[in-house]
Amino acid sequence: MYLKELQLTNFRKFESLKVNFKKGLNVLVGENDSGKTAIIDAIRYILNTKSFETIRFEPRDFYKPTKTTDDNPQPERADTFTIAAIFSDFSADEAAKFIEWGYFNEVKEFELRLFLKTKRLDNDRITWDIKAGPQGAELQMDGDAKTLLQVTYLKPLRDAEAEMTPGYRSRLAQILQSHNSFKKVKGTDGQYEKHELENIIEKANEEISEFLDGVKTKSTDHNSPNILESINSYIEDFRQIDDQREASVKIADPELHKILKTLGLELEENSSGLGTLNKLFMAAELLHLETDPFDALQLCLIEELEAHLHPQAQLRVINALKGISSKNGNQFILTTHSTTIGASISLENLILCRGQNVYPMWQGQTKLAIGDYKFLQRFLDSTKANMFFARGVIMVEGDAENILIPTIAELIGKPLHKYGVSIVNVGSTAFLRYSKIFQRKNLHEQGLSELDLPVSVITDLDIPVIEYFDYENKDKPEYYQVKEKSLTDNKTKSYCLKGIYDNIYASLDDLKAAIKSAISQTTMPDGLNKQIEGWRIKLDLNNIQAIRTAKFQTLKRKLDNQKVKVFTNKNWTLEYDLACSNKLRESFALAVQIAKKIKSSESYFDELFDEDGKFQIPYEIDQEADQDNTHEEIAYQIFKPFVDSGSPSKAVTAQIFSEILLLKKDDLVNKLESDSYLKYIIDAIKYACGEPEKEVQTNG
Structure with missing residues (x-):
């Protein structure tokens, strides 16, 4: 049971x-x-x-x-x-x-x-x-x-040392007393037989008494009384005339329950640390579970x-x-x-306590599929597990966001530690799997409530700008966009695609997978493959914004659910969008140049801090962007090091940019709040910190 x-x-x-x-x-x-x-x-x-x-x-x-209400002002x-x-x-x-x-x-x-x-x-x-x-x-x-x-x-x-110490309240004695081997049994005469431990202690007491008989009060005088005789002579002087009691020395009282209370459990002769004692105590309690003679409930709290x-x-x-x-x-x-x-611990064994409810994480309770459980068990480390103890969660896909977001949150008056918000760096775009942890299955059918935990998913749109293909002589990519709300196969059977209509996919395989999922088929029906071949669209200046909008809507449909909200940037990546910002561009360009020098020589990092550990901007740093170029060209020049061979670390760039933001915070705080390119990050922070959903938007 x-x-x-x-x-x-x-x-x-x-x-x-x-x-x-x-x-x-x-x-x-x-x-x-x-x-x-x-x-x-x-x-x-x-x-x-x-x-x-x-x-x-x-x-x-x-x-x-x-909470008080009008009906109940003083609950x-x-x-x-x-x-x-x-x-x-x-x-x-x-x-x-x-x-x-x-x-x-x-x-x-x-x-x-x-x-x-x-x-x-x-x-x-x-x-x-x-x-x-x-x-x-x-x-x-x-x-x-x-x-x-x-x-x-x-x-x-728990005080494991006290629990394992011999004495009246000895937990070890309680555990042993419940074992059948420490129960006294009655003989044929109806009297309790002596337990083997009682015989052992009686024999030990006799041997100790014999030894003490030979220990004289004065070690140099063999005719002097032994120490026990001397003690009893004093007691005789102290006691009343009708009191005939005499002292004796025993290793323990030869009664079983008293013997058990004198036993101690230890791992070593020296005093053990608290951790070792705790493990010893747990081991004794687990023994109790195993040896319970009554076949009782095997439950341990x-x-x-x-x-x-x-x-x-x-x-x-x-x-x-x-x-x-x-x-x-x-x-x-x-x-x-x-x-x-x-x-x-596997998610299958976790129960998340939050607000007025608890939320089991096992299959059938969340929107995670079986494969998601397997994936997350491999990649859920202690850094990511901090989301189970948070009041809000921000999911990011890289180290740069992981480093930069706490600084931005601090500067806009939303320090994450004060709001109990954890950042989870998934290290990839596996947001869908991680976000499903917080999404409950069959809410209405089971009469359940949503998990009251705001989760912000911050991700890049990852639609490269036209300048990238022009400057780097790259072929512009093709995308696949669902252009019909329904399709008819060769047998005139119609399939509804309204659920994915207008979605954009990076490859034909992704498109086919989406269609098969939408129509609940494991293979593509005859005739559909040919119809979707014309759904190709090639990136160009005329459609790039439409592709970005469609990509955002696709991400929103995939990720936005219950308390999980997706927040994306305007264009390409965090770094490119910072390079686009008129308000933050100069500071970010400095960070890129410093990161390039650190890439060439890591010892340069030490030169950025004075003797007191305070960050300082080097005088020799040059900004390479030509201010006579167009907005997009300037942004790409700043961003270009990240697409070159030997590109600087995005994490180092984010760290340096964070230092610059803190150094110039008096000038930059207002710019952060009003910058359209960072709006998606600020909105994500505010949402995770508990601001009402209607007051934040999800696209930069």
């Missing part, structure tokens, strides 16, 4: 929430205060833990609206909250233990539902009750059955798995948990703030 579903009503930040879990590994990710801990606490409140953590409800556990806390947990996939033996409270769902599967209801009374007194059964027919569940549903729980910022663990240790632990889950069928529900863990 496993925990299939959790339902919360008026619990903490959630007015109403349903969380679905999978068998095996479930990892809750999200920014701080996104509800991860509330979900974990709800589970342990309704099920209790094997380590018997104290459960104490507080008034703050009851939901209180954060108050709810008077009740409920938690329901639904279990599924029972074996016959498991179901037999809960037959009194279980039921069969609509697909004839045996399920068990637990229901916890709390009430807040006068003076903030809180009463609560747990029952089990289908909705409306709940019954009290007996203690033995509840025990079978207890969970293993590792709290956040771990908050902040990464506590005290460096990234490589995090990877080893999470991979071990994946292996354990796969091998033994344990269910794990984890929370994490670690991008390392977020990147190492």
Whole structure:
């Protein structure tokens, strides 16, 4: 069996929430205060833990609206909250233990539902009750059955050293006591037989006592009493006449439960670090899952798995948990703030907590196809995984944008770290795959809401300017544009192309793939190939703007969906468009020339900073653009180094340009805000930072 579903009503930040879990590994990710801990606490409140953590409800556990309305100007806390947990996939033996409270769902599967209801009374007194059964027919569940549903729980910022230290509250003792090998059994006479550990300790106590008998108070006087006799002589003077007790020395009290509390778990004789102790503690808890004699619920809750663990240790632990889950069928529900863990876990195991909802990332919940999952698992690294902990996301396709955008955001008063916005450099044009992570499938059919996370996709139009082909003696490319809203094959069957009408594609193969997708065919119907041959268009001055507009519309149709919005530049690339800008051209030209010198000699980079590390523009830098040329010719002269052999690094150019922007910020801030060539980037920043969609546009 496993925990299939959790339902919360008026619990903490959630007015109403349903969380679905999978068998095996479930990892809750999200920014701080996104509800991860509330979900974990709800589970342990309704099920209790094997380590018997104290459960104490507080008034703050009851939901209180954060927004005021005209009808409710002073919202108050709810008077009740409920938690329901639904279990599924029972074996016959498991179901037999809960037959009194279980039921069969609509697909004839045996399920068990637990229901916890709390009430807040006068003076903030809180009463609560747990029952089990289908909705409306709940019954009290007996203690033995509840025990079978207890969970293993590792709290956040756990004190592993204290948990593993011998003593009254020793967690190791609790774990060992639940194992059958540490249970005392009754003999034929009805009395408990001595456990083997008790015999071992008794024998050890006897040997210690024999040794101490020979230890004299005065080591030089063999006739002096031994140390225990001396101690008891003092005690005799201290005690009452009828008190006959005497002191003895023991390694441990020879009772099994007391022996177990004296045991400690360690990896080395020296004191271990917090990370090592944490791993030791987790290993002991996993042992408890494996050795539970009651065939109970195999569910483990771990908050902040990464506590005290460096990234490589995090990877080893999470991979071990994946292996354990796969091998033994344990269910794990984890929370994490670690991008390392977020990147190492398949999207199939992630649940994103955001706002008032949670969003499972597995198949059937997002718009990702099976191939997308495979692709993203290979390329989703810790840098990209930071998007799971963000309030907004900006996706870019290169290092230049990745470097430049934070500077622009800072200068326009939208520092990304203040707004919780993450930049994800996909390093390619695989935006469609990445963006689908944030798009929910079948929203209306399932009554679900969009993922409330603004995602800006910044990409170049990549339509080279005419000057490039003229100056470089290159052949102008051909594009393919869908010119009909329907096509008829040789059998007079009509196919609708309205969904891709007017789209432009870079190759004939791309066009055919789009048509086959639009008409839901795996091959092109007879006669269609010949009809689309005339859809070729060659780039020229008369149609370049139309091609750019059509390219933008194509990108918009592909990428714009739900909270994902695409933002593109005006012309070709970021660098070319900066070269076009009358307001920023001079500064960008300086950056290009400096980057060219760095390309020739990397040591030149050091000359750009004074002794205090402050950036300074070298005097010897020349601007090569001829100001008598046309606007387009000037722009191309500035941009031309990027198409020449030995071109400067775009990333270095962006870094230098960022330094120049910061150096001249007093003069350039207003220019940034009003520059039409950077408008798409500024709009993308504002959208990701939460500005209303209607106030930003998506094309520069």
